Amino acid sequence: MNALRSLPARTFIAAAVFVAIVATGLIGPIAASAGPEELLGTAFTAPGADFLLGTDHLGRSVGVQLVHGVRTSLYIGLLAGGIGTLIGVAVGTLAGYLGRLADEVLMGLTNIMITIPSIIVLLLLSISLDTRSVTVLGLCIGAVSWPWTARAVRAQIASLREREHVDIARLSGERTWRIIGVELLPYMLSYIVMAFVIQLYGAILAEAALSLLGLGPTGTTSLGVMLHWAIAWESIRGGQWWVFGAPTVLITAITFSLLLVQSSLDSVFNPRLRGRKETA
Amino acid sequence: MAFLRHLLRKLGWYAAAFAAALGLNFFLPRMLPGNPVDTLVAASLGRGASSESKQRVYETYIHEFGLDQGLWEQFATYVGNVMRGDFGTSFSRYPADVSTMVADTLPWTILLQVPAVALGWIIGNLIGAVAAYRRGGFDRGVYLTSLFLSAAPYYCLAVLLLYGLAVALPLFPTGGGWSFGMRPEWSAAFAADALSHWFLPFLSLLLVFIGGQAIGMRSMAVYEIDADYVGFARSFDLPDRKIVAYIFRNGMLPQITGLALAIGTLVAGALLTEIVFSYPGIGTLLYDAILNKDYPVIQAVTLLVLIAVLAANFFVDVLYGLIDPRIRAAEKGER
Amino acid sequence: MTLATIRDLRAHYATAERRYHALDGAELAVEPGRILGIVGESGCGKSTLASVLSLNPKPALRVDSGTMSIAGTEIDLADIESHRSLRGGTVALLPQGALGALNPTRRIGAAAHDILAAGPGRIKRSASAARTAARLEELDLPPRVLDAYPHQLSGGMRQRVVAALATLRDPRLLVADEPSSALDVSSQRLLMNLLRRLVDEELVEGIVLITHDVALLSELADRIAVMYAGRVVEQAPARTLVERPRHPYSKALFASVLVPEPGTRERRLDGIPGSPPDLRAREPGCAFAPRCAEATEQCRARRPALIETGPAAAACWLRDPAKEPADAR
Numbered sequence: 001m002n003a004l005r006s007l008p009a010r011t012f013i014a015a016a017v018f019v020a021i022v023a024t025g026l027i028g029p030i031a032a033s034a035g036p037e038e039l040l041g042t043a044f045t046a047p048g049a050d051f052l053l054g055t056d057h058l059g060r061s062v063g064v065q066l067v068h069g070v071r072t073s074l075y076i077g078l079l080a081g082g083i084g085t086l087i088g089v090a091v092g093t094l095a096g097y098l099g100r101l102a103d104e105v106l107m108g109l110t111n112i113m114i115t116i117p118s119i120i121v122l123l124l125l126s127i128s129l130d131t132r133s134v135t136v137l138g139l140c141i142g143a144v145s146w147p148w149t150a151r152a153v154r155a156q157i158a159s160l161r162e163r164e165h166v167d168i169a170r171l172s173g174e175r176t177w178r179i180i181g182v183e184l185l186p187y188m189l190s191y192i193v194m195a196f197v198i199q200l201y202g203a204i205l206a207e208a209a210l211s212l213l214g215l216g217p218t219g220t221t222s223l224g225v226m227l228h229w230a231i232a233w234e235s236i237r238g239g240q241w242w243v244f245g246a247p248t249v250l251i252t253a254i255t256f257s258l259l260l261v262q263s264s265l266d267s268v269f270n271p272r273l274r275g276r277k278e279t280a
Numbered sequence: 281m282a283f284l285r286h287l288l289r290k291l292g293w294y295a296a297a298f299a300a301a302l303g304l305n306f307f308l309p310r311m312l313p314g315n316p317v318d319t320l321v322a323a324s325l326g327r328g329a330s331s332e333s334k335q336r337v338y339e340t341y342i343h344e345f346g347l348d349q350g351l352w353e354q355f356a357t358y359v360g361n362v363m364r365g366d367f368g369t370s371f372s373r374y375p376a377d378v379s380t381m382v383a384d385t386l387p388w389t390i391l392l393q394v395p396a397v398a399l400g401w402i403i404g405n406l407i408g409a410v411a412a413y414r415r416g417g418f419d420r421g422v423y424l425t426s427l428f429l430s431a432a433p434y435y436c437l438a439v440l441l442l443y444g445l446a447v448a449l450p451l452f453p454t455g456g457g458w459s460f461g462m463r464p465e466w467s468a469a470f471a472a473d474a475l476s477h478w479f480l481p482f483l484s485l486l487l488v489f490i491g492g493q494a495i496g497m498r499s500m501a502v503y504e505i506d507a508d509y510v511g512f513a514r515s516f517d518l519p520d521r522k523i524v525a526y527i528f529r530n531g532m533l534p535q536i537t538g539l540a541l542a543i544g545t546l547v548a549g550a551l552l553t554e555i556v557f558s559y560p561g562i563g564t565l566l567y568d569a570i571l572n573k574d575y576p577v578i579q580a581v582t583l584l585v586l587i588a589v590l591a592a593n594f595f596v597d598v599l600y601g602l603i604d605p606r607i608r609a610a611e612k613g614e615r
Numbered sequence: 616m617t618l619a620t621i622r623d624l625r626a627h628y629a630t631a632e633r634r635y636h637a638l639d640g641a642e643l644a645v646e647p648g649r650i651l652g653i654v655g656e657s658g659c660g661k662s663t664l665a666s667v668l669s670l671n672p673k674p675a676l677r678v679d680s681g682t683m684s685i686a687g688t689e690i691d692l693a694d695i696e697s698h699r700s701l702r703g704g705t706v707a708l709l710p711q712g713a714l715g716a717l718n719p720t721r722r723i724g725a726a727a728h729d730i731l732a733a734g735p736g737r738i739k740r741s742a743s744a745a746r747t748a749a750r751l752e753e754l755d756l757p758p759r760v761l762d763a764y765p766h767q768l769s770g771g772m773r774q775r776v777v778a779a780l781a782t783l784r785d786p787r788l789l790v791a792d793e794p795s796s797a798l799d800v801s802s803q804r805l806l807m808n809l810l811r812r813l814v815d816e817e818l819v820e821g822i823v824l825i826t827h828d829v830a831l832l833s834e835l836a837d838r839i840a841v842m843y844a845g846r847v848v849e850q851a852p853a854r855t856l857v858e859r860p861r862h863p864y865s866k867a868l869f870a871s872v873l874v875p876e877p878g879t880r881e882r883r884l885d886g887i888p889g890s891p892p893d894l895r896a897r898e899p900g901c902a903f904a905p906r907c908a909e910a911t912e913q914c915r916a917r918r919p920a921l922i923e924t925g926p927a928a929a930a931c932w933l934r935d936p937a938k939e940p941a942d943a944r
Contacts, residue, residue: 010424112297115593116304117544120582124308127570127578205433209552212435214570227435231556232571236443237454244443248436256431263427415674508715512777515671515710516703516730516784529720 007264014260021254025074028067036060036068036221044240054242056226057233065221066246072222073204073254076138080203083142085196088149089188093180095150096157107154113147119209126215134217141206148202149195156191160184194265201258208251223247286601294594301586305579306358310351340369367580372572378580381565386584388457389561392478393550396485403486404493405535409528411494412501413520422494429491434549438484438556445480452480457560481557485550496538500531533603540596544589551585618647618821619788624681624692625845626667637663637676639845639902642921643823645788650814650822652836652853654829654868658892660845665792665825669708670695686787686820704734707786707819709778711793716777717765723747723776724761727783734784750779753818754809771805778809782818789819793826807835829869833857841865844892844902851927861929864903901932909933 034040038060045055053063095106121144126132129140160166161184169179185192210216211224212231230236230244361368367378404426411422429437446454458464458474504510504527513523554563562581569577626638637660645651655661666672668683672695681692685705690698710716718726727747731738738746748758754775765773781789791810795803813819826832832839833853840850841862849862860866892902900915901907907914913932921930 108296111293112300114541115297115544115590116301116586117548117589119545119548120585121304121308123570123578124304124582127573127575128309208433209435209548212552212555213567227439231439236439236556237447239443239447241443241448244439248439252432252436255433256428259427259431508710508712509718511671512708512710512716512780513718513729514702515669515708515781516733517699518729518733522729522733526718526721530718533720 007268010260011264014257014264017253018257018261021070021250021257022074024067025070029071032064032067034061034064036065038064040064044235044238044243046240047242053246054240056229056243057235062226062242062246065226066223066250069221069223069226069247070250072134072217072220073207073224073251076134076141076207076217076222077200077204079135079138080141080145080206081196081200083139084145084199084203085149085192086146087142088146088195088199089153089185089192091146091150092153092155093157093184096154097161097176097180097184099158103154106150110147110150110154113144114151118144119206122206122210123213123215126210131218132215134220134222137207137210137217138203141203141210145199145202145206149199152195153188153191156188157184160187190265194262197258197262197265201255201262204251204254204258223251227251287598290594290597294590297590298587301583301590302359302362303355305583305586306355309575309579337371340375362583367583368576370574370577372569372574372577378576381577382562382580382584385561385565388559389550389554389563392481392554392559392561393485393547396482396489396550397546400486400489401493401535401539404490405497405528405532406524407490408494408497409501409524409531412498412505413524413527419498423498426491426494426498429487430495432488433552434485434488435552435556437488438481438553441480441484441487442556453477455556455558477557477559481553481559484553484557488549489546492542493535496535497528497531500534501527504531533600536596536600536603540593540600543592543596547585547589547592616647617644618649619643619645619683619685621668621683621692622681624664624667625679626663626672626676626681626692627679628673628675629677630675637845638667638678638681641681641842641845641847643840643847643850645821645823646838647820648814648817649837650810650824650835652832652839653823653825653842654827654832654839655842657827659842661825661827661842662792663845664842665708665790665823667692667695668788668823669706669790669792670698670702671708700735703730703786704784705786706788706790707781707784709781709789709791709794711796717773717780719765721764722761723763723765723768723780727761727780730780730783747779747783750783750818751776753816754779754812770802774802774806775809778813782813785818787820789813789822791822791824791826794824795826795828795831803831807831810835833869841868846902846930847921848903848931849927849929850921851929855927861927862903862931863907863909863933865929901930 039058040061041051041055041059043055043057043059045051045059047054047062051061051063053061053066056062056065091106091110095103095110122140125140125144126137129136166179166183169183174183207216207222208224208227211222212228214228214232216222216225216228224247226247227244230240230247233243235241235243365379367382370376370378370381373381407422408426411419442454446452453459453476455477457477458470459477462470462473464470464474507530510523510526513526551561551563551566553559554561555567558564562584566578566581568574569581621641621643624638624641625636628635628637639660641660641664643651643653653661653664663673663676666676667678667681670690672678678693678695683690683692688701688705690701717723721729724744724747728738728740728743731743731746744761748761751758751760756772756775756779760768760772760776765776768776794810795806798806810822810824814822824832824836836853838850839853839856840847841856841860841864842848843864849856849860849865851861856865857869860869892905898904898915900913900917901910901919904910904914911932917932919930919932921928
């Protein structure tokens with residue numbers, strides 16, 4: 001694809017960083033010799049020969065926790081991002097294509113959901129759940145994160161449905177779901193991919209924020225949970241940089257690389273930006 | 281009159297959102313199976329409380345929640361209490377009044393967030409407009425830095441700043457609202473001390489916010505720069521700062537809408553920043569409440585945040601109508 | 616006595632790989648009290664010329680050489696930056712489209728003050744308001760326009776406001792860059808009257824009107840210069856050029872002007888066979904030769920100079936004045 005070649009080098013660096021992190025989450029837990037909850041050494045051992053990334057307040061290996069944490073965070077991100085994208089595309093497509101009352105109702109709901117910060121809803125949901133498995137948490141995040149996507153998709157669909165080929169399909173008596181599936185969604189594919197990247201980014205951040213508040217997944221670790229304990233056990237003020245540094249750097253690396261990739265994709269796919277280049 | 285009608289319609293809209301917020305706040309935690317008070321009291325007083333005090337606490341909450349009534353009556357009781365500013369009694373600091381706890385911490389949060397948001401908005405938008413106008417290396421630098429600042433979650437930057445400027449280089453206090461041994465009072469010594477504690481969390485919020493705004497403004501301004509009015513202004517050799525001001529003013533309008541939509545995320549992120557610095561505001565109150573399973577406090581804070589976000593949104597809506605002459609004109613019915 | 620003379624103007628746009636020679640030795644003269652029209656296909660360099668003449672070249676443009684002498688001042692166009700201060704005061708731009716040219720969030724009075732304040736010396740708000748009101752009145756606009764935002768004005772009023780602002784600092788030369796392109800027929804009529812008025816009432820001393828609209832030009836301009844591939848290939852009094860164009864390109868360009876048929880304007884320029892010149896490569900011969908039905912070996916080998924014959928001038932080997940009877944005028 002020609003457009004890909006015009007992307008700045010940082011896009012590929014960012015994509016490579018993200019792929020490397022994903023690989024860490026996939027391979028790391030298998031390669032690690034111990035579980036994330038195992039007490040392996042004395043508390044707050046600095047990085048060295050025994051522990052590449054040191055140990056935390058209980059003497060658990062930070063490195064082992066990190067690879068498991070990356071896996072958890074990515075899993076929740078993918079699950080929640082997938083669900084959020086799915087609901088968002090469904091709601092946005094229905095509202096944009098059906099119009100009228102359905103549009104009013106769905107977008108009214110969407111706008112209310114956008115105004116109410118999703119982290120608060122998540123917080124209220126989480127305190128009412130006694131055990132929060134990784135999957136339940138992912139489902140919850142996905143269930144509250146769709147409004148932005150719904151809004152954006154609706155705008156796109158509303159303009160797409162005015163196109164001639166959609167009119168022809170409608171006049172020739174095609175069923176609604178077929179028109180949506182054949183005439184509308186294929187044109188939205190690149191857009192949906194970008195929406196998913198943003199959802200993934202948002203979901204990883206939401207998980208980290210919840211975990212930081214102490215409402216993270218129970219029975220496992222994640223990047224947010226690591227940060228939560230690091231703060232609760234005062235590792236920042238104690239100067240144990242490896243304990244808080246590892247999850248901080250990884251969360252930042254994941255989000256920064258995703259945002260970079262997304263902004264570059266945007267410049268390729270966004271018809272407004274692209275149009276500008278061509279006419280210039 | 282049209283402006284008033286517009287305002288009323290908006291008010292109706294926010295009333296609906298407020299009702300939804302109240303409903304969520306009330307019903308979501310009650311999705312717990314069984315009697316909530318049983319679970320709550322067991323959870324909060326589980327270890328080593330005498331059965332007598334347990335009984336006392338239990339009765340307080342049965343009464344407060346109105347558990348002898350049906351769910352909708354309970355909701356009515358809840359709404360009534362909230363309207364009177366009564367958020368019930370804290371679990372963890374029984375019998376402290378939740379409203380008092382919130383009232384004690386709220387000023388700290390306001391002092392932290394309002395200046396950071398206001399200043400960050402102005403600086404961020406200016407930087408964004410200048411970057412788009414200047415283009416080239418300055419623009420690329422601003423873009424990447426801003427992208428980084430807005431990509432890193434609030435608390436990650438806070439963690440790095442706290443470690444860098446308070447621990448590794450001990451320039452600032454390592455957290456809290458004031459030094460050990462001082463008590464909040466109206467004196468110059470306390471104000472100076474509080475200010476030194478305030479600065480790092482403030483800086484952390486400011487930087488993140490500048491980043492987000494600069495990115496938004498830059499992408500708006502990139503379009504504005506190609507606008508004909510900029511070319512016309514250039515044809516008179518108008519000074520650069522004047523042209524940037526033109527671009528700023530026009531790019532600002534969509535940025536205000538952006539601000540309205542982002543306020544929820546912003547407030548939530550700022551609360552998380554407080555936790556990192558143990559800053560004595562609403563965020564730290566919420567954090568402690570979650571650790572102690574102090575549900576009345578959690579619910580009071582979440583409701584407060586929801587109301588604040590709605591109010592801020594409404595404020596921005598009105599502001600937008602005041603600033604954009606095009607909108608104002610439409611509302612006055614001129615063309 | 617000419618108002619402004621432009622000599623040997625050469626400029627290019629540079630991309631990473633190539634150079635596009637947008638102006639390749641353009642020559643022009645504007646007479647006082649006259650409207651000089653410049654016409655050509657898109658890509659012939661006329662909008663680049665407009666940006667250079669208004670001393671506000673597009674960011675990617677590099678001016679290689681050229682001088683403009685205007686009202687006794689000699690401007691080295693290769694060093695436009697040091698003549699920035701002449702913008703708005705000596706030469707002014709009348710931009711394309713009146714709505715977009717006005718800052719939507721600034722009142723007309725404030726925008727006018729910005730323009731006057733950018734000139735030499737300090738000016739008070741009250742003084743600039745008085746000056747602007749006077750100029751508005753000359754264009755039949757009421758003083759309340761000062762307090763209006765652009766969207767509160769009608770299309771015709773906006774057009775006059777833009778003209779009032781453009782002439783606010785009493786420029787000698789006004790460069791009108793495709794002023795009619797976005798207008799409907801009746802607004803075009805208003806604009807033509809307005810331009811004529813600016814000259815007749817001596818709000819400016821001369822106008823360079825750049826357009827692709829041959830019909831508009833033949834009615835409005837006093838003289839017309841035809842541009843092709845960054846050069847002026849023919850220049851003559853408007854009537855002469857419309858009725859008896861001499862350069863084969865001008866002939867093609869003006870051929871259908873007198874056939875008022877719907878759609879002709881669009882078809883007219885595309886009606887010339889062949890494609891517009893490639894500005895990347897500079898052939899040694901006449902740039903129009905590849906599309907010219909009459910081209911000879913000489914046309915392809917050497918570039919013809921712009922040769923004056925009385926008030927007219929053409930750059931074409933086939934119209935060598937030595938071989939042709941001189942124009943009566």
